[in-house]
Each structure stands twice: as structure tokens, then as C-alpha cells.
Amino acid sequence: MHKVKFYGIGGQGAVTAAKILSIAVSLHQNEYAITVPAYGHERRGAPVFAHIIVDDKPVLLNCYVYEPDIVVVFDENLIDMGVNVGEGCTEDTVLVINSGNEEMIQRYKDTYGFKKVYACNATEAAMKNIGLNIPNSAMLGALAHSGVVEIEAVISAVTESFGKVGEKNGKAAKYAYEHTREA
Template identity: 55%
Template sequence: MIKLKFYGLGGQGIVTAAKMLSEAVSLNEGKYAITVPAYGHERRGAPVNTSIIVDDEPVLLNSFVYDPDIVLVADSSIIDKGIDISEGIHENSVLVLNTEDENVLERYKKYNFKEVYYVDGTRVAVENIGMAIPNASMLGALAATGLAKIESIEDAIRITFGKKAGDKNAKAARDSYEQIKKM
């Protein structure tokens, strides 16, 4: 069982990203997944999070994730809004972060994740879809952790967004996947 927590701001497609990940692993990789979004604060720009559980067996647990194996942060300013992205992490937890800013990376070191993957997912999104909505590009970054194949992510993105928008968002995912760095 792999437990994930996605953090971002309203309008960045965090809940949609979680649903696409669940579809990617369920439809293309023979795994099971459940997505549990935290609703009630979904106005544009407000902190948002969602929980995802992925397993080889049917997921019978339907709750938020309190001890994440992987944390994805779609907007690095989330920690400036009083959100503790390290809540419940353990010695093997991994961070996937949307930034290329050295100062931001330095600030995130204090959380003591075992591994940190990072990419400027917002820039990649703007280059590919013309908008600063990093959900698809950050799923590509997540694929670099080995959780899901990039092809599975691309397929789920195309299913969600349709042909035209799907192709652009799938390219954003692929570009982030290819540009990922590890700290």
C-alpha cells in the first residue's frame, strides 16, 4: 500500500490530478486506488489537499492519509499559508516539489524527506497549455518516482481532458518527467 498526499492551491487542479493518478494506476497498471479529497475550502488560491491510496489489492480503507509515503506539492508557497506538508511523514517519505528555485529548495530541506524530486511544473504547464495549472505536469514529475509509468499518466490525462487539451497536458507531463531533478 502506498499512501500519497497532494497539496496545492485552489485552481491548480489538485483534486483532478489525484483522480487522474487513480485512473492511471487502475486502468493501466492493474492496481487499485482510492482518492479522498478534502472539500470545504476550494476557493481559488486557498490551500487544498487530497489523499490517494494505491495498492495491489482492493483498497478497503476510505479515509484521509495521515502517514504519507509520497507528498506532492504543486505550489511551494503552501508552507507560507500555515500548512505543514510534513505532517505524518516517516523516514522513507518522498517529496515531489514544484520549484526550481534554490531558495525554496533550501527552505524545504528542513522537512527531512528521504528523497526530494523537483521540477518547475508551472513553467512546463505554461509552455505546453498556456496556463499556470500544474496538475498534469506534476503528475509527470510524480511518475519519475516510479509510482506509475509515464505512459499510464499520459493515457489518464488524455481520457480526462479529451484529445486536444489531453495531448497538450500529456506533453506537459512528459516534459516534467524528462526534466525532473533529484536533490
């Protein structure tokens, strides 16, 4: 079982990415997933969260993730907004972060104790491939490095989910996957 928590900013597609992750796992990997978005008074630019549980057996839980195995940060500036992305994390929790800034990545490591970090400039991947600052597909590509989902499943789910712009989003996911590194 993998417990994943997405942290993003309204408008980046974090909640949509969580739903697409469930599709990728369920339909393209023949595993099971459940997504539980955390809604409050959302507006563009406000912090948003989504919780995903993935397993090779049916997921019988329908709850938030309180002790994540993987934390996915869609915007490196969440740390400056007072969002505690380290809440409930253990020394084994993996961080997947949208950042190319070494100082910021180190700050996340130092502040929250992440030992394993996958970093990718998903914003750049989105801009190059879809022309918009919506890094959700690219972040799913980066997330594939954690082992929770296969990149082929991500590309298939993203391509199917986004209709006319599905192919561009699939390219953003692949580009991000190819440009993700362990930090």
C-alpha cells in the same frame, strides 16, 4: 501500498490530478487506487488537499492519508501559508515539489526533514505545453519518478481525461517527467 498526499492551491488542479492518478493506476497499470479529496471552504487561491492510496491489491480503505509515503506539493509557497506538508511524515517520506528554486527546495528539506526529493518546475511545463498556469498534469509527470505510477500510464490517463486539450496535457506530463531531477 503507497499512501500519497497532494497539497495545492485552489485552481491548480490538485484534486483533479488525484482523480487522474487513480485512473492512471487503475486503468493503465492494472493496479488499484482510491482518492479522497479534502474539501472545506474552497476558493481559488486557498489550500486544498487530496489523499490517494495505491496498491497492487484491492484498496479496502476509504480514509484520509495520515502517514504519507509521498507528499506532492503543487505550490512551493504553501510553506509560507502555514500549511504543514510534513504532518505525519517519516524519514522515508518522499517529496515531489513544483519548484526550480534551490533555496526553496532546501527550505522544505530543512523544515520537514525530507531526505529524498524530486523537483520539477511544473508551472513552466504547463505554460510551455498548455499555455495555462495549471500544473496538475505536469505534477503527475514529476510524480512518476517516485515509482508510484508509470509515465506511460500518466500520459494515457491525462490524454483521455482532458478531451480536446488532452494531448497538450500529455505533453506537459512528459515534459515534466523529462525535466524532473532528484534534489
